[in-house]
Amino acid sequence: MVVALGVVPTASAASQATGAVSGVGGKCVDVAGAGTVNGTAVQLWDCNGGSAQKWTVGADGTVRALGKCLDVTGQGTVNGTKSQLWDCNGSGAQQWSAEADGHLKNPQSGRYLDVPGGSTVNGTRLQIWDRNTNPWQTWHLPDGGTTPPDSCAAGLDSGQYNTPVSYAGKTYQVLVHIPDRPAGTRLPMVVNLHGSQSTGQGQLTYSAMATAADSNGFVVVAPTGVVPSGSGYIWHVPYVTPSGTRDDVGFIRQVIDTLTVSACLDPTRIYATGYSGGGRMTSALGCMLPDRIAAIAPVAGIRSGRPDPSGADRPDPASCAPSRAVPVIAFHGQQDATNPYDGGGDNNAWRYSVPVAQQRWAALNGCTAGPTSEQTTTHVRRTVYANCRDGADVELYTVSDGGHTWPDTPHDNGNGTVTHEISANALMWEFFKKHPMPPPAR
Template identity: 55%
Template sequence: MDRTDRIDPRGVRGLGAGVLAGLFLVSASSWAAVGPAADRTGPIVGLAGKCVDVAASGTTNGTAVQLYTCAAGVAQTWTISDNGTLRNPHANKCLDVTGQGTVNGSKLQLWDCNGSGAQQWVYDASARTLRNPQSGRCLDVTGESSADRTRLQIWDCNGQSNQQWRLPGAPDDTACTRSVPAGDSTVAVTFNGVRYNVAVHVPSGVGATTRLPLVLNLHGTGSSGPGQLAYSHIRSAAQANTFAVIAPSGAIPSDSGFAWNVPGVTSGPRDDVAFLDQVLTTLSASLCGQPDRVFAIGYSGGARMASAFACARPDRLEGLAAIAGLRAGRPDPANPSQPEAASCRPGRAVPVIAFHGQQDYTNPYAGGGSAVWQYAVPTAQQRWATLNGCGATPSTTAVSSHVSRIAYTGCRDGADVVLYRVSDGGHTWPGTPQSSSGNGTTTQEIDANALLWSFFAAH
């Protein structure tokens, strides 16, 4: 990079504004990658395609700077200056490290532009990082979370996706090259400083630069990502329909496998909503995924986790499929026969397809069972229909001898809510050839994989 990389940050801190401006003119070559000066006003795009945002379009000193879904407006407009500052024209103030902080976790704010070291940034076009030379640290999304309103901070430069930014005027790097080969692989994902190995499957015969839809496939309690790839029989569906599969593992030890930390229901060592968010962010790049074609499916405890993820991160998904475990929030502590409304309030409609056997004694169709289950599957479907603004009355169609299709339609943004009810089905995945000892009948009258992908493709 340029000579500013070798400036001792301890020396920079005490320099006056005029000297700093002169020093950081050297940084102009860093900004060259984003085009001429006329093109240097616009959004700064980062983690999960979200933008650097001034909270509530504020204009006062100390207003928080955060990550937020990109939208046209003054809160996400920034001007890159040759003196190394990033200025919000609406407020006429600069991106500033609070209190001249230099330690990990120092938060970002708006402040009067004054040329201090807290307002200086050097862009590395190859790494796509914004480094604050005074601290030697990079602009970072706190906790690697892509949730709206996540505060921005400085942190040791580590090259992770939560420190990568595209500046105004920079080329939109929509092109990609898949770094994962066809077939089964294991890809590392770092979350909160811990490295996790995630099982993935890529269909064969697809060009390395062709973007693929992504299916997040979550295992049931006591299993694992690789186990879920096998049980769900998803590989053949991925090959036939040309999508990539991501199958992470939970972090709570359970039998010979793991369980998920479902919000408000279980407790564990990891925030699994934030973890899955990071998994999608990391692997979207590695797998050359289509960011607007990401879907979540799950079985049993994995269906409960996928449901919770759809409640919390609807912006990341274009559809949810739940096999033997559809939920719409945790059971209400005051009335466990109903979901707690406050625990599932997605900001947008999510298309939902579910499959459930009426002879399921693990997650009973009619409700009851363990404390993590309780309310009935039709109640969960009805709640999603309400959240999606669907018609009040579902239609029921006989599909086969033991299978009925119950559908809420007329939903906002076409986000239908469909349930396949299997009268003789157990706690099983319809259509899979894999046995599930002790879990009852696995129907072969329908193929869940074919139906869920057809549903996803239509939405």
């Protein structure tokens, strides 16, 4: 079990406290290459249970791994001084004090163990920095032995409310819906992105996903864009939305990293969906955040990169090149007049067809079987590419009479027929459950 840092452990407890120290993004404090040479970097890495991630919290205020101590390089006291592994010598550079809210202080410098910029890239070297409220200064110590991936600090309370996320020097209020759960249980999360001219609250209402979250035990986060449009906002979709505003890929990465800690999430079960412009943004996240998002489910908005400038009836390969195979389930109405099923339309970002987008994802995922189609209901056809790399299948539900709508929503937005023959929420959740993040390679 892992507990949030509290007071400095007592001798009787601390001498037996050995296990992982985890932080932002659900990643672990790690000794680079399991090296034991003095000066070996102490870094952030995917949690793997190896000896380089087994730390003993000592009664003497030290934090030890591989027989050596977590040390501030050169006994430095300035912001940005890097951490390292060094022979235990009793110096102030090797003293650490745990605070009740999860901070780990080096009293000699008066500064705190910190991840530079909140990066969760493997190999990010840890440092000391002035105390702040960013999640990359929140740590969880072992209380002896094991670190189950489904256990963590209690996290945010259940309910629906706004919670702060800091990004690029600004703080944004992000809407979350958290179901009831046993204390300390890590939950999956679905990032649910609104369509153009809407908001996070509007999307949570329109998709009716809060009910599905309560029934199935997952967190929903519904952030809001910052580019004003109509009565709401649009997303800064890479390559297709005018630049010069918030980097929404970076912002959503920060939302995920912040809530993984503050809301007690399972980092291997983070998913994304969205409607219309939010579906296009969801597709972009599949292209650009495959290290955070396990699978995607665009609704009325599946893309696989921007239209190719040399031929707009196909996607530009350079604009979507994920580092791994990303499972995809999509929903689209054939009577969609906003993002037409067959491509074209008034939107320059929407030129190639929905089947071409699905086919491109199948190629990216290395699928070797399909497409196969079956009529699942009177007006709904399911098309699947299978035998894909890492099991990352690509599914499309086509609604023959469907408009620019969310299947089974109880709300009519005036954009055509809403099918109730299938439920997008139910089908995508069943798909998500089958597709957690694959184990990392090291």
